[in-house]
Amino acid sequence: TQLLEQSPQFLSIQEGENLTVYCNSSSVFSSLQWYRQEPGEGPVLLVTVVTGGEVKKLKRLTFQFGDARKDSSLHITAAQPGDTGLYLCAGVQTHGQNFVFGPGTRLSVLP
């Protein structure tokens, strides 16, 4: 059983479309991070959310942390081919020790 679940597992959309991917857990997290990974490369940190209900914007990307700090979402507006990659959420449970990663959402944006 994954501590962090991500959905959808795969997503293929056309350039210009909007999309939302989700990261869910039954546990409370002290913070959650979102990373993007391109094939054969290491994940790159996009954002950290810490406060329940927090919303952070990074250009066309909007990240939200759930009020109960058990879930998070990533919304991309007007997706571009350069957004293609594996989106990973990760964090440490409030009463946990290990840093855990979700299985990721593999996004493909077609031109």
Added chain:
Amino acid sequence: DSGVTQTPKHLITATGQRVTLRCSPRSGDLSVYWYQQSLDQGLQFLIQYYNGEERAKGNILERFSAQQFPDLHSELNLSSLELGDSALYFCASSQAGVNEQFFGPGTRLTVL
């Protein structure tokens, strides 16, 4: 460039062999993490070191071991290699008390 370096970039070896992967964290980062990522799989946490001491352990096989040296670089030793050990191995580092991790470019290990 995350500031985390890993060597070698590629490693090809045979079953039963032993290899050592090396990681240098970002300047000032005390924590080093090791992850394994098999083809089209997620990141599997192996082990974390903080300032030379083991801090957390994940799904690390007994054939694998790691250490962090006084200069804070880390090595991951993989022994009695099996075909299934073929994967990308990533190192990440973070500052003390901060969960954000910065990843190196990875070492691609191929066991033939």
